[in-house]
Amino acid sequence: MEDTMKKYAIGVDIGGTNIAIGLIDDNDHLISMDSVETPQEGTASEIIYCVVSMINKMLYEMEVTEESIECIGVGVPGTVNKESGKIEFANNLAFHDEDLVGMLKERYNKIPIAMNNDANAAAYGEFIAGAGKDVNSLIMVTLGTGIGGGIIIDRKLYEGMNYAAGELGHIVINCEGIACNCGRRGCFEAYASATALIEQTKAAMKKDKESILWELCDYNLEKVEGKTLFDSVRLLDKTAEKVMNQYIYYLSVGIINIINIFQPDMVCIGGGISKAGDLIISRLLKRVQEEEYARASNKHSRIVMAQLENDAGILGAGLLVRHANMKCE
Ligand SMILES: [Zn+2]
Incomplete structure (x- = not known):
């Protein structure tokens, strides 16, 4: 396939566990993807080496030339300073303050490349190609090891002055509550992340030896x-x-706070827990309808489960660069 038109975007999702990449066509569809385990204690150059070999292999297998790549977007679990292009703070990677974009640029010097926080990328992916396709504002809440957040207002990602906005896991829902690793007490993620749910389940099991929970584990x-x-x-x-x-x-207290602040068209819930679907949504909706500030209004924020699972991060990383006119190196 010889094609010199720039019509593909590449999305890269660098996580603490896996590195995933995808090729995105001009209809914003993911047409190929690949993932490998993140090298443990990997340095920035080891990780970039991985990413470059994955990209080259994918281009070769898909018979796509480098000239037809419009942009590369990279999602990382940390705060990305858009001015310096560096990761200022990364929770699950063995390095920080590294210029990943610059290192990639050495290999692909004709392709615009930019980096973003992975939760923001996932929010943008769901917004463009997943659950949020038909809305203008969307708040993504990802229930995982912690709680990730992403804010889309009027079709744009909101990043804040330090590019660190959307840390929805660290809004406090219990002032005297559990200590969080961010330094505060009672953070949303200490009560409503998947980790917290598992801890709450275990604590209840210790008090009830008869529960069927024991049999199921x-x-x-x-x-x-x-x-x-x-x-x-x-x-x-x-x-x-x-x-x-x-x-x-717990989940509803955080979600209602978010709805009261943003009044988004949609709250999109991602992470492994979202597979429980209606079991969570129906209970959550009931509480939200009882307690949200604008409960008397005719219209309410929709609360839905994410649709793209792990693909959201890859797609969003690529699409943020394609659609959002991000500053590229
Ligand atoms: Zn916190």
Whole structure:
């Protein structure tokens, strides 16, 4: 396939566990993807070496020339300073203050390249190509190890003056609450992340040896995951139902705060937990409808599960550069 038109974008998602890349066609569809494990304790140059070999392999396999690549967008788990192009703070990577964009640029010097926070990229991916295709404002809340956030207002990603806006996991929902690794107490993510849900489930199990939760995790607390709780709720286990209601309460407090601030068209919930779908959404909606400030209005923010799963980060990283007129090196 000989094609000199610039019509492909490349999205790269560098995570603490995996590095994933994807080729995006001119209809914003992901047409090919690949992922490898992130080199543990990997230096910036080791990671860039990985990314470059993955990109080259993909271009070769898809018979796409470098000349037809319009841009490369990179998502990283950290705060990206758009002025310096450097990662200022990365939670799950073994380095910081490295100029990843500059290093990639040495290899692909004719292609515009830019970097973004991975939660922002995931929000933008869902907005352009997933659950948020038909809305103007969307807040993405990703329930994982922590809680990731991304804010799209009037079709634009909102980044804040330090490019660190959207840290929705660190809004406080309980002033005297659990200490968070950000230095505050009672952060949303300490109560409503997937990690928190699992801890809450384990604590309840220790108090109820009869619960079916035990059977569903092979009587091994180490095997408890979100699914253990959701399956037990479906089996009408009383302890599971209690944990679920408490968890939904925490989740709803954070989500209602977000809705009261932004009044977004849509709140999109991502992360592994989003697979529980209606089990969470129906309970959450009930609380939101009872407590949100504008509950008497005719229109309400839609609350939906994300559609793209892991693809959102790759797509969003590429599409942010394609659509958002980001400053590129
Ligand atoms: Zn915090």
